[in-house]
Amino acid sequence: MNTILQVENIEKYYGNKGNITKALDNISFTVSKGEFVGVMGPSGSGKTTLLNCISTIDTVTSGHISIQEQDITKLKSGSLARFRRESLGFIFQDFNLLDTLTAYENIALALTIQKTKASAINDRVQDVARKLEIEDVLKKYPYQMSGGQKQRVASARALITDPSLVLADEPTGALDSKSSRMLLDSMEKMNRELHATIMMVTHDAFTASYAHRILFIKDGKIFNELIRGNDTRKEFFKRIMEVVTLLGGDTSNVL
């Protein structure tokens, strides 16, 4: 199995000499091609910082992050945007669709900023829309869509460029449970049928149960790792809940 993402001993410090906060404290892990990895942790644990560092929106203090054997901590700002649009796909909690564009155009935008030939755009948009079952909303504007539809359009936008890695930040955060389930089904399909490598940050155990492997982060360190293996989702969910209780409850402090 070839490695897509390799994180080596990364640290991220905030603040100055007298007062240092370690947002990320010596974290290392790898993600292989075709994996669906979840990152869980309570608020303030550093999971969003981790995602920001991987997505090149933020920089690490020390350590290395390699995506497809390219060390992104060494990239200059000019090539960062290029790297981001060619190698990464993003799904955000608040969708981040452009309200002035139709669904079709929102998806196509990811291609046009890559300077893809106009003739190739239509086929690719239709193709990804069919796979995510959003063909009927392509002509609609975001304000005419439901939250679940918006998020699937955002997923289509993330997928259409064939990124090495799809980063999802609380993708179900703004959705009701029914839409969440539909979105997660789509993401599972993306992973299984389109072989997309997905790394998803969430604090919701149900959402996390769709992943194959879960990293738990607490106070900037990897606290635990769960692998789904051959478990059903229900069984996996239970195991996750156990860890969450341990993690989030902080019972040791209470007792």
Add this chain to the structure above:
Amino acid sequence: MYFKLALRNVKKSYKDYMIYFLTLAFSVCLFYTFNSFQEQEAVISMTEAQFSLMAGVTDIMVALSVIVAFILGFLILYANNFLIRRRKKELGLYTLLGMPRRNISAILIYETLIIGIISLLTGLVLGIFMSQMITVLTASLFEAELNYHFIFSMDATIFTILSFAIIFFIIMVFNTFILNRYKLIDLINADKQSENLKIKNVYISIILFLLSMVLLGGDYWFAWHYPLDAFGLFLMPVTLVGCTGTLLFFMSLSGFLLKFIQTSKTLYYRKLNMFVLRQINANINSNFVSMSVVCVMLLLSIGALATGMNLNKTLNNSVRMSTPYDWSYSPTRNEHYEIIIPNFEEKVKALPIDRSQVEEEIFLHQYATQHNLADVFEELHINGSLLVSHELLEATPISAVKLSEYNKLLENFHEDPIQLADNEAYVFSNLNLISEDITKFLESKKSLELFGHAVTPINTEYDEYMMATTGFVGNEPMVFVLNDEQIPDDAKMVGTYWNVDLKKETDADTFSDNVYRAIDGYNETVPPEEQIMGSTDTRQGIRENSKGMAVIFTYIGIYLGIVFLIASAVILALQQLSQASDNRKRYLVLDKIGASRTMMDHSILQQLGIYFFLPLFLAIVHSVVGIKVVNSIVVYMGKGDLFGASIITGGIILLIYGTYFLVTYFGYKNILHQK
């Protein structure tokens, strides 16, 4: 402490303040420059007439300044309002922290004061510099000598400071008032309120766009072909149709552009083109009115600047044509263009005048023909301008002059004499209104029977010379120059011009006084019907008069033109900047999905370029037609030099409008890219 806070605020957000500062400084500069005319007398050697003219210009400028102060006052208030809106959240924070309202007002007042004082000083320095340049311009307009030294006008400085002090005071009151009206919750949530987006039907846009094209096209066609009517009888409807067309144009343009560019997939799906187009289309509802207003203001600005500057050239040109002699006397004529004083020439020659001052004395005569304009035009189906009726054409006689006398006139203009064979005539006119019709007649090469001989005009072009120095331009509708012997001795004389060139050291006005004394003396000895009556014009008098008009119109044009220009630029700039914070979210999305900085900057440039330069573009198209219309009115006074005026106008627009465009662009980028 509050002063310190205010100072730090200004320093911190100087980029936000840039537009405000620029507008204030430009306004102050303009205000000072155009109120400092009085001082120019000190360095320009002017005649007495020019002195009184200059006083008139100064008065007009002061009166205009009051209007300008109102316009600028509103602009500054608008800009101030924009700043307050940008800082709602900050003001909310102060309130939340428990700072009393009056202290927040104090901070705002200090800020206004700081910005006000800095811009006032900058503007004054700029204005003092500008007024030196304007002085040079005045001197060249007057063609007067310049003994240049540095000038500074205390009056203008005080007037400027006073006017702006009042404006600042109003702004302070306004700020306090506005602050008291805001609720805390609105201040805190200021940046969360997002506008409701409504996408309009694009097909309606296409219909509206075509309609606007028809309206504008029709308007242009009418104005182009019937400029006199467009400016006279039909001014209201023409303006109304033009305004409606402009409004519809901007209302539908974005939708039309969108549909149009969507037909080319390669163009539409290229980089951020799609985003820019959608962006403009989405905001057009809040923008099209201001774009139309800006377009009309730019039109006024271009019109004022171009005609103001063109007028000077026009007048100079017409002055040359209408001042062949130092001094001329035109006897009174009746409504049939006939001289009513019997034996005018003999009487004048007998007058007891000291002719030692006279260099040369020439009488030019004009004879009646049996024809009028209706005869030559209507036979050729030249219908003339719409305003000239058949009756008027019929009442306008065609006259004739002797070749020898006309050649004498030409000699005065340093032109070569003309020669005519038998049956040939040379035709000229100085009534510009019908010049096109006369050209048509001349090109037809039709002969006309005059005094029993058929003669054919040999020329198709002519200079619009006057036969005497006179302020009454356009007094010869159509004159045939004929060989001397062709005009019979008994031909009825309809005009006699008494033209005099004086010796160098002689003053034309003194000569005039002498003549009038002699005429008055003569008139007392004869019955009323024998009396000499008429009017005198001197070359010097006409020159000064026209210079005065040129100076007044040029300065009114420049002043108002620049004010309108600044106003339109400020409105656009502020509107774009206040929308920048809404667009910030969208650009953040673009950034996240990997659009590069250059790509985004490029799209900002495109977006602002469309907002700034489309109104300018339409205004230029409008003004090409508009100036043509105005020019055909001005044409009564002679032809001008539009090209030179356009170059200078373009330069001024590029400087001011361009500055605002750049400041907006950098301000916009700053708002979008700030963390």
